[in-house]
Amino acid sequence: MIALPFGLVGILVAAIALTGQGSDSVLRHLYLVPAVWAALARGAIGGGLTGGLAGLLHAPIALPAVERAGLTSQTLDGLLTLLLPGLAGLLVGWLVDGSRARAGRLGAVLAIQRRLDGREPLESALTDVAEIVRRTLRARRVALLVGADILSARLVSVPTGTLVDRDCAVGFTLATGQSVASVDLRDDPRVRAGELPAPTPHRGLTRPLRSGAGVVGALAAEWIGEVPRAARAAADELAVHVGLAVENARLTLRQQRFAEELAEKVAAATARLRELDQAKTEFLSVVSHELRTPLTALQGFSELLLRSALPPERARQCLVYLHTEACTLGRIVGELLDLSRIETGRPLDLRPEPVDLDALMERNVELFAAEHRDHSFRWTSTAPGSAVHADRDALDRMVKNLLSNAVKYSPRGGCVSVSASPAADQPGMVELAVEDDGVGIPAEQLPRIFDKYVRLAHPETTTARGLGLGLSLVKALAEAHGGRIEVESLPGKGSRFRLVLPGLESQF
Amino acid sequence: MLLLSAPFDAAAVRPPRALVGGCGQVLLVVGPVAALGVALEGVDPAWGGLGHALAAGSLQAGLLAIGWLVATGAGRGWRAPVSRLGITTVGATLIARLGQWGPLAFVLIPLMLIREARGRVAIGAVGFCGARPIHALTGTVAGGFIGAHLLVTASLTLGYHVHVSSLTVYLGALAYDVGANVLSAEWLFRGALFTAVWRRSAFWPAATATTALAILRYLLDPALPTAAEARAGAVFYLGLVGLTACALRAWSGSLLPGYLAGLAFFAAYRMLTP
Numbered sequence: 001m002i003a004l005p006f007g008l009v010g011i012l013v014a015a016i017a018l019t020g021q022g023s024d025s026v027l028r029h030l031y032l033v034p035a036v037w038a039a040l041a042r043g044a045i046g047g048g049l050t051g052g053l054a055g056l057l058h059a060p061i062a063l064p065a066v067e068r069a070g071l072t073s074q075t076l077d078g079l080l081t082l083l084l085p086g087l088a089g090l091l092v093g094w095l096v097d098g099s100r101a102r103a104g105r106l107g108a109v110l111a112i113q114r115r116l117d118g119r120e121p122l123e124s125a126l127t128d129v130a131e132i133v134r135r136t137l138r139a140r141r142v143a144l145l146v147g148a149d150i151l152s153a154r155l156v157s158v159p160t161g162t163l164v165d166r167d168c169a170v171g172f173t174l175a176t177g178q179s180v181a182s183v184d185l186r187d188d189p190r191v192r193a194g195e196l197p198a199p200t201p202h203r204g205l206t207r208p209l210r211s212g213a214g215v216v217g218a219l220a221a222e223w224i225g226e227v228p229r230a231a232r233a234a235a236d237e238l239a240v241h242v243g244l245a246v247e248n249a250r251l252t253l254r255q256q257r258f259a260e261e262l263a264e265k266v267a268a269a270t271a272r273l274r275e276l277d278q279a280k281t282e283f284l285s286v287v288s289h290e291l292r293t294p295l296t297a298l299q300g301f302s303e304l305l306l307r308s309a310l311p312p313e314r315a316r317q318c319l320v321y322l323h324t325e326a327c328t329l330g331r332i333v334g335e336l337l338d339l340s341r342i343e344t345g346r347p348l349d350l351r352p353e354p355v356d357l358d359a360l361m362e363r364n365v366e367l368f369a370a371e372h373r374d375h376s377f378r379w380t381s382t383a384p385g386s387a388v389h390a391d392r393d394a395l396d397r398m399v400k401n402l403l404s405n406a407v408k409y410s411p412r413g414g415c416v417s418v419s420a421s422p423a424a425d426q427p428g429m430v431e432l433a434v435e436d437d438g439v440g441i442p443a444e445q446l447p448r449i450f451d452k453y454v455r456l457a458h459p460e461t462t463t464a465r466g467l468g469l470g471l472s473l474v475k476a477l478a479e480a481h482g483g484r485i486e487v488e489s490l491p492g493k494g495s496r497f498r499l500v501l502p503g504l505e506s507q508f
Numbered sequence: 509m510l511l512l513s514a515p516f517d518a519a520a521v522r523p524p525r526a527l528v529g530g531c532g533q534v535l536l537v538v539g540p541v542a543a544l545g546v547a548l549e550g551v552d553p554a555w556g557g558l559g560h561a562l563a564a565g566s567l568q569a570g571l572l573a574i575g576w577l578v579a580t581g582a583g584r585g586w587r588a589p590v591s592r593l594g595i596t597t598v599g600a601t602l603i604a605r606l607g608q609w610g611p612l613a614f615v616l617i618p619l620m621l622i623r624e625a626r627g628r629v630a631i632g633a634v635g636f637c638g639a640r641p642i643h644a645l646t647g648t649v650a651g652g653f654i655g656a657h658l659l660v661t662a663s664l665t666l667g668y669h670v671h672v673s674s675l676t677v678y679l680g681a682l683a684y685d686v687g688a689n690v691l692s693a694e695w696l697f698r699g700a701l702f703t704a705v706w707r708r709s710a711f712w713p714a715a716t717a718t719t720a721l722a723i724l725r726y727l728l729d730p731a732l733p734t735a736a737e738a739r740a741g742a743v744f745y746l747g748l749v750g751l752t753a754c755a756l757r758a759w760s761g762s763l764l765p766g767y768l769a770g771l772a773f774f775a776a777y778r779m780l781t782p
Contacts, residue, residue, distance in 0.1 A: 056657060064665050157512070165514060186510070189523070191514050192514055193510050200761050
């Protein structure tokens, strides 16, 4: 590009020499054209060189006149012609360089802000930012470090690949917030480069990246040879903008992460609410059904007793049915009341006392064995004295729920084993285990098994009745006693519920 | 990237260099020898040529020695190479007076400098190394252009003649430029001093300062014509050659292009006759 203005200068000099008008030729004013042209194309150096060349080539034309006539207005004009193109080229070039540098800095700032708008991961955006900074500073190498210290900071360098020493100049800038400038890194006593000086100086510059929170990183740039005049100011400006942009990007990313987490939580909560809503609906339906069944029986048998004069045996049979259904209704209402207490946070009305497990379990086992002839029940106890410190009714409800659950989810019949033993992992506690060989519980369902209104769907247990409250009530009652309930299960193999309650030695 | 890979100690300072002491020792040797030469030149016309050669040779040796000291930081063991270089320079200058082919002895000086510089990294770091052909060609063309411009301007303006009266004398002067004049200027001003200043500042301050010193060295040379226009021309052209050599040194990383530019310029200059 500079060759064309040079050529034009040559043509002008030749034209002036050939016309024979010497330094008076009007063509001399045209020297400004290539000088300004070169200045616009290549800045101050191009403009100065081209203008200087014009002056140099014009000297053999202008100087003889000065030597012959001395200093006159005409010869002074000739002397001015020697200087003017060079000065004009320098001035225009200087202005062009200045505006280009300013425009370059502004463009770089905009580009940096666009790259660090938080839409992309910081790592990849920083690589582009480092390249933008390198081009703007016209540096050989540029590194950006984002972080609090040199070892944990995120490092991006262009070109890629560099070793990092924990005591390096950039680390110093990160730690102290002070800039480092070196006119020759290989000859700088502060830098133990381990390399001898080269014919061309190796310049270096670091700047801290600051934000409202203090130093958030560092910018480092290296040049071989001359550092462009505007590079230092540009480095200062870019460091400020990169620091702020990095902080903004981090805040944006944090905000996005927070928003995503919030959205996930809201979605999960919404799904849970939907689930609960669905469960409530199902619950209402089941409750209606569960209440209607004994009520229908009560209604039917009581009407039969009122309207018909039944023989005593038959009337007694009806009364037994009425009593059984009333008990069922009472149990359902009791469960609902317990649930209501638990949900409203009211304490359960418990009256703990020593309870003989043998008697309680034998009675329940007999009861369930009589009702469910497809199942076999086995009760064993290794607990000393086979007694716990619990509310008798609550314990009875817990045992019944667990046995009922075991029967309900063993639709093909099978063995239900109940055992009591001292809790191995908790001295003073008694472990009551109810084990069945039924359909079992899938692993993903286990965490929800003690939630309210949860009823496991299984093709073989669709006819099983229940409110989905039994296990949640057992859990609440166990915890109210200072104990706990756990479950182990394998689908197709059965389940083992482990109810841990205080023994006679411990109080709750 | 040294800013990341090299350990940094903000409190470290440059160890003191024995530069001033070394330069003082060089001047202590060069001064009396040059004075002896000047004295010989003034006392006896028969010994005049020898005295002039002694004075000129010792001064060139002094420039080369100071360049060596600046380039190496006057590190340990500088006296032996500097002494050998100085003896070679003075010897070559004296031999040059002995006969028609005597100036060929000037070639010994760059050869000795190359021999002494071999294996010394600090000398290579000031640009005393080879250059790519394009850099060397550019230097030769630039120096030739400035020299040609000098010939045209001087002949048109001051009426100087461009001709070589004696090829032997012309080649002898060229040999002096090759081995002493241009060599010492490049070695000291563009090599040692420019490099030292450039390492501590930007290009233009370094180039301006070292070119000014180079011009001063020529202005103090009694061989330069005393006419005002000749001195103004000398300042202009030496400044131009100096700045060009600095630019070539910075561009190529080598002293060779600037050295060739200087040789090309002086090859033209030696053709001028008032």
